[in-house]
Amino acid sequence: MSGARNMLYRPTSRMGAADRTSAVASSFVVADGGQCIGCKACELACFAVHSQAGGIGASVGTVSVPVVPKVYVVRAGDAYVPVQCRHCENAPCAHACPVQAIRQEDGVVMIDEERCIGCTSCVLACPFGAIEVTPVYRAGHVVTQSGLTRHANRAALPRTAASKCDLCAETADGQPACVEACPNQVLRLAKGAVDSPPERRREVFFPRL
Amino acid sequence: MADKVLTVCPYCGSGCQLHLLVDKGQVIGAEPADGRTNEGTLCLKGHYGWDFLNDPQILTARLRKPMIRKNGVMEEVEWEEAIQYTAERLSAIKEKYGPDSIMGTGSARGPGNEANYVMQKFMRAVIGTNNIDHCARVCHGPSVAGLTYSLGDGAMSNSIPEIEHSDLLFVFGYNAPETHPIVARRIVAAKQRGAKIIVCDPRMTETGRISDMWLPLKGGSNMALVNAFGHVLVHEGLYDKRYVEANTEGFAEYVDSIKKYTPEYAEGITGVKAADIRAAMREYAKAPTATILYGMGVCQFSQAVDVVKGLASLALLTGNLGKPNVGIGPVRGQNNVQGSCDMGALPNVYPGYQDVTDTAVRKKFEKAWGVEQLPRKKGYSLTEVPHLILKENKLKAYYIFGEDPVQSDPNAAELREALDQLEFVVVQDIFMNKTALHADVILPSTAWGEHDGVYSSADRGFQRIRKAVEPQGDVKPDWAIISEVATAMGYPMSYANTEEIWDEMRSLCPLFAGASYQKMEDQGGVQWPCPTEDHPGTPYLYKGNQFSTPSGKGRLFACEWRPPQEQPDAKFPLVLSTVREVGHYSVRTMTGNCRALRQLSDEPGFIQISPQDATDLNILDGEIVAISSRRGRIMARAQVSDRVQQGATYMTYHWWVGACNELTADFLDPVSKTPELKYCAIRLERIADQAQAERDVHESYQRIRRQMNVHEAVLADKVTR
Numbered sequence: 001m002s003g004a005r006n007m008l009y010r011p012t013s014r015m016g017a018a019d020r021t022s023a024v025a026s027s028f029v030v031a032d033g034g035q036c037i038g039c040k041a042c043e044l045a046c047f048a049v050h051s052q053a054g055g056i057g058a059s060v061g062t063v064s065v066p067v068v069p070k071v072y073v074v075r076a077g078d079a080y081v082p083v084q085c086r087h088c089e090n091a092p093c094a095h096a097c098p099v100q101a102i103r104q105e106d107g108v109v110m111i112d113e114e115r116c117i118g119c120t121s122c123v124l125a126c127p128f129g130a131i132e133v134t135p136v137y138r139a140g141h142v143v144t145q146s147g148l149t150r151h152a153n154r155a156a157l158p159r160t161a162a163s164k165c166d167l168c169a170e171t172a173d174g175q176p177a178c179v180e181a182c183p184n185q186v187l188r189l190a191k192g193a194v195d196s197p198p199e200r201r202r203e204v205f206f207p208r209l
Numbered sequence: 210m211a212d213k214v215l216t217v218c219p220y221c222g223s224g225c226q227l228h229l230l231v232d233k234g235q236v237i238g239a240e241p242a243d244g245r246t247n248e249g250t251l252c253l254k255g256h257y258g259w260d261f262l263n264d265p266q267i268l269t270a271r272l273r274k275p276m277i278r279k280n281g282v283m284e285e286v287e288w289e290e291a292i293q294y295t296a297e298r299l300s301a302i303k304e305k306y307g308p309d310s311i312m313g314t315g316s317a318r319g320p321g322n323e324a325n326y327v328m329q330k331f332m333r334a335v336i337g338t339n340n341i342d343h344c345a346r347v348c349h350g351p352s353v354a355g356l357t358y359s360l361g362d363g364a365m366s367n368s369i370p371e372i373e374h375s376d377l378l379f380v381f382g383y384n385a386p387e388t389h390p391i392v393a394r395r396i397v398a399a400k401q402r403g404a405k406i407i408v409c410d411p412r413m414t415e416t417g418r419i420s421d422m423w424l425p426l427k428g429g430s431n432m433a434l435v436n437a438f439g440h441v442l443v444h445e446g447l448y449d450k451r452y453v454e455a456n457t458e459g460f461a462e463y464v465d466s467i468k469k470y471t472p473e474y475a476e477g478i479t480g481v482k483a484a485d486i487r488a489a490m491r492e493y494a495k496a497p498t499a500t501i502l503y504g505m506g507v508c509q510f511s512q513a514v515d516v517v518k519g520l521a522s523l524a525l526l527t528g529n530l531g532k533p534n535v536g537i538g539p540v541r542g543q544n545n546v547q548g549s550c551d552m553g554a555l556p557n558v559y560p561g562y563q564d565v566t567d568t569a570v571r572k573k574f575e576k577a578w579g580v581e582q583l584p585r586k587k588g589y590s591l592t593e594v595p596h597l598i599l600k601e602n603k604l605k606a607y608y609i610f611g612e613d614p615v616q617s618d619p620n621a622a623e624l625r626e627a628l629d630q631l632e633f634v635v636v637q638d639i640f641m642n643k644t645a646l647h648a649d650v651i652l653p654s655t656a657w658g659e660h661d662g663v664y665s666s667a668d669r670g671f672q673r674i675r676k677a678v679e680p681q682g683d684v685k686p687d688w689a690i691i692s693e694v695a696t697a698m699g700y701p702m703s704y705a706n707t708e709e710i711w712d713e714m715r716s717l718c719p720l721f722a723g724a725s726y727q728k729m730e731d732q733g734g735v736q737w738p739c740p741t742e743d744h745p746g747t748p749y750l751y752k753g754n755q756f757s758t759p760s761g762k763g764r765l766f767a768c769e770w771r772p773p774q775e776q777p778d779a780k781f782p783l784v785l786s787t788v789r790e791v792g793h794y795s796v797r798t799m800t801g802n803c804r805a806l807r808q809l810s811d812e813p814g815f816i817q818i819s820p821q822d823a824t825d826l827n828i829l830d831g832e833i834v835a836i837s838s839r840r841g842r843i844m845a846r847a848q849v850s851d852r853v854q855q856g857a858t859y860m861t862y863h864w865w866v867g868a869c870n871e872l873t874a875d876f877l878d879p880v881s882k883t884p885e886l887k888y889c890a891i892r893l894e895r896i897a898d899q900a901q902a903e904r905d906v907h908e909s910y911q912r913i914r915r916q917m918n919v920h921e922a923v924l925a926d927k928v929t930r
Binding site: 034035037038039040041043044045047048066067078079080181182183184185 | 397
């Protein structure tokens with residue numbers, strides 16, 4: 001293994017056995033692509049819950065900003081599948097971030113929008129394509145940055161930041177919105193998978209087998 | 210804190226119950242309720258399809274004030290003037306040309322059953338004609354005609370929850386994930402329970418993907434395939450002999466009709482391998498319970514009624530009727546298309562499917578409505594209207610209620626010409642639309658969420674809809690508007706509320722007699738037939754194999770396959786079929802005015818083409834292309850898809866710039882008069898200057914929106930760019 005690659009996948013902390021039992025392993029939303037019908041209810045639910053938290057509007061129907069969800073329904077080969085952040089234990093996005101804007105809280109890989117400089121390093125590092133850099137909106141309006149202007153008319157450009165699934169951390173009422181909204185119950189929140197014994201793990205990932 | 214109002218979704222026919230969250234007189238959200246068909250789930254339209262109530266003018270503007278065309282220009286007037294003017298013009302035309310010179314429509318959308326009841330009563334008792342029809346004519350008209358012939362009732366024989374418990378689902382020309390995501394959920398659940406799924410569709414669909422067998426037939430070859438299915442059942446002895454003997458009639462003629470349709474012969478027409486045809490029917494016949502589900506892929510052909518009867522025959526041959534978890538399901542597209550049929554917004558039946566030519570029935574309605582003589586002969590069909598105006602000069606006035614035929618019906622140019630030739634056009638609607646541009650009077654009504662009533666779900670389920678917010682502007686409920694016009698024409702109609710209308714309707718319809726508001730309240734809904742107060746309703750039809758046909762038996766039927774009417778040629782080498790997409794609905798005035806849904810897909814819409822055709826025509830995915838047929842020319846974005854067969858193309862009819870009904874042909878099924886929207890010949894052309902094409906699309910979109918009374922300020926807003 002090359003040094004650089006070793007760096008990228010370095011464990012975030014060195015824990016002893018005692019630490020392991022108390023550690024919170026990552027959670028993430030797992031999708032059964034085989035049963036997804038591509039209806040996009042998850043995309044809108046995701047946007048709705050995040051725009052609510054951002055103070056944009058009461059819900060998706062009354063907002064005036066573009067709909068930018070943090071989960072995307074994509075067609076992979078013959079199947080549709082919702083793609084979102086896997087909240088990797090050794091998150092490559094966090095390693096790639098030059099300003100430490102990405103951190104892990106209770107098993108959730110979070111982006112600090114304020115600290116993010118929109119450099120797209122995390123976008124490149126993510127093996128799942130789950131991150132994108134999007135304009136930042138506050139209270140229904142795009143946040144501009146005065147220091148950077150469009151050359152021709154000196155109009156301020158929007159401030160951008162990395163955006164990805166945060167398991168609905170802002171609302172923190174248990175279930176992520178996409179899981180709740182899916183009419184086919186294709187999405188599930190897999191919790192504590194890594195710390196569990198194998199039988200439990202199997203149940204988490206393949207409950208129907 | 211928001212109030213919660215329990216109601217039913219206004220989009221597809223799944224009949225999902227939901228709570229509207231209301232705060233300060235505005236809807237601010239929707240939550241799924243535990244309805245019979247949706248069980249606490251909703252698709253994206255249910256979750257986010259209510260924004261149009263706020264009149265955001267994303268696509269078009271709400272109608273807020275009555276309007277009359279004066280010197281060629283629509284002018285806002287007071288209600289009194291609009292009602293008086295409408296009544297006078299209709300009376301004058303009735304006087305001059307007779308009652309049959311006037312045509313009216315029902316509305317299969319938001320107005321609900323009561324408004325449809327009042328409308329058909331208005332046409333029959335006040336105008337004096339059976340010229341009333343609605344958009345079921347362009348969708349499930351063949352189901353009503355075909356299933357009534359075969360089984361006695363034109364509706365789904367089973368209920369939506371039963372789909373999940375069937376051992377085999379036979380899906381024919383029906384793309385549930387796009388048209389009814391909540392029914393698709395039942396199909397996925399059935400699969401999880403171990404059900405076999407067989408899909409007949411020219412395109413690979415989401416259901417096709419999870420199916421055990423996908424039969425990709427050539428577009429327009431349905432009858433040949435269905436006949437071959439019958440051939441296998443009969444000649445391999447797979448049919449249920451005892452059932453056929455006891456419960457059906459016409460077996461000898463049936464066997465005779467299908468004789469030549471061996472799987473090998475059908476393979477030549479349909480392109481489906483003979484072995485697959487055999488394998489599919491062996492599975493279908495073997496399954497302990499099997500359900501047929503079908504949609505527009507069956508109905509929108511000029512041989513649709515025959516195919517519906519053919520499919521019903523397959524269910525009859527195998528005994529898959531009259532018990533739970535089996536049957537034949539024409540899944541209704543619009544939320545209340547079943548209800549508009551139930552309420553008699555059809556030219557041949559009164560409410561409750563009672564024949565207009567039956568003297569005893571007519572006497573009953575004459576007495577109840579206080580009319581000396583109701584019209585004796587059947588009325589005109591909706592799809593005959595352009596022909597009746599342009600060729601036969603028979604219609605002079607058209608009362609269009611909650612429909613936008615210029616957008617939804619085939620051959621739009623001809624329809625516009627027909628509307629302009631009429632002496633008098635009334636449009637009663639919630640949004641400015643393409644049809645309203647041709648109106649003499651516009652009557653603005655309340656929308657879903659702004660009034661009470663009852664919808665019928667696709668599986669015959671009456672459910673209550675409830676008013677959640679006060680309507681803005683000078684608008685009235687549809688039933689109230691129609692009542693006022695009737696009163697002004699000298700036939701007093703005064704109802705205090707929708708329940709009064711409903712109770713009058715129930716008293717005249719044995720099928721619905723026991724379905725009171727109270728029972729709907731108590732049970733959450735009532736599936737008809739519900740003949741008495743103590744009857745709980747009927748989940749599946751034909752219990753004990755008692756069919757509603759005159760003889761009480763199911764009728765077997767097969768006939769010769771006929772190719773579609775317009776075939777591709779050198780000038781128009783591709784075939785166009787109209788389809789749906791999940792985020793938009795029908796003529797799009799409602800979903801197009803919901804920010805979220807609008808952003809998922811927008812003008813000019815897509816045309817799906819195969820990779821091979823794209824290569825041959827030098828077209829890239831996402832490019833704007835020009836599409837023309839013998840009837841018109843439009844632009845849309847190419848969507849290259851390997852799910853599409855070479856030579857076939859698909860478009861949705863939601864778009865204004867990419868309006869595929871400028872292209873479609875108006876060939877009709879001879880019985881149901883349903884147009885052949887699934888098959889016409891077109892040509893695709895590459896546009897070299899893509900930047901100019903994008904500008905053209907944008908400009909024509911803005912031009913149409915200006916016509917739709919969208920405020921200049923809104924047009925210029927950043928959201929609309």
